[in-house]
Amino acid sequence: MRKLSILGVALAAAIVAVPQSARSQATLSVYCGVPEEWCRGAVNAFTRKTGVRVAMTRKSAGEIYAQVKAEATNPRGDVWYGGTGDSHLQAAEEGLTLEYRSPTLPQLHDWARKQAEQSGYRTVGLFAGALGFGFNTRQMERKGGAEPRCWSDLLDARFRNEVQTSDPNASGTAYTHLATMVQLMGEDRAFDYMKKLHLNVNQYNKAGAAAARNTGTGETLVGIAFLDDITQVLVDGGPVKPVAPCEGTGYQVGSMSIVKGTRNLELARQWYEFALSPESQIAAAEAKFFHVQSNRNTPVHPQAPKIDVKLIDYDFAKYGAASERRRLLAKWDAEVKPLPK
Secondary structure, three states: OEEEEOOOOOEOOOOOOOOHHHHHHOEEEEEEOOOHHHHHHHHHHHHHHHOOEEEEEEOOHHHHHHHHHHOOOOOOOOEEEOOOHHHHHHHHHOOOEOOOOOOOHHHEOHHHHHHHHHOOOOOEEEEEEEEEEEEEHHHHHHHOOOOOOOHHHHHOHHHOOOEEEEOOOOOHHHHHHHHHHHHHHOHHHHHHHHHHHHOOEEEEEOOOHHHHHHHHHOOOOEEEEEHHHHHHHHHOOOOEEEEOOOOOEOEEEEEEEEEOOOOOHHHHHHHHHHHOOHHHHHHHHHOOOOOEEOEOOOOOOOOOOOOEEEEOOOOHHHHOOHHHHHHHHHHHHHHOOOOOO
């Protein structure tokens, strides 16, 4: 087990030189796997700095992976920015992304460089965030009883139809949850846990951050999400309490990849370098996204909350592999999703 503080964030670095004529004519297509506000902020900052036009499409990690795979023979995207690292690793394994060894790599944290090395430099770590859950404090006060502290607490009958999460086929957050439980408990016990949790789930969203937002608005009592998404709701004044589960938890390494077959390779590299820079990464914290950013030189935002989290030794190589991901998702689809409530 290790300790991770959910701190603040940031991004700045070298920019690949692109002729002004190319900048004015080309449009970079970015598939964005982080929340809309973060995507827009990154796009605007990049365009202000470089003059390059960007067409941005926002989807969850699973949806972007499916789109990149479907477009493999005729790529329409140039860069896949954000989203959980397991889907990027799967795309790398399947040859859907391009090898690129960034000159910024020496500035990055070990976990970000390791992501690059494991993928054959077809992806890189962009940010990190631990998985957990949050609950609406007002609703919990009305319900009464002990506050949930552990994954096991979410199985309590008093939370029937009170827990919200996402579908692991579409959401990298939910796949991280599934893979975390398998590593914490062993596969048989983990699937038994997911079946019992299913009875308490009121909705499976497409995007992992939705459960955090809906917990803040009171649509659900409990939301399973990355802790940085929950702390964003808290910093915005939402009545939520983030919980780092007592048993330990997994974490994501949000990643970035260049799509194989891009028609704008130099512009894609330019985006890549900008995204790994402190200049870019600090903008995420300013938009109240409090992940741990990959560049060691990115300053910690003063509003960044600190949460000590007990982390498992998450096996990104195994659970990011295409075959293992497909197998676990197929098993979840067959054994968990169809169950009655």
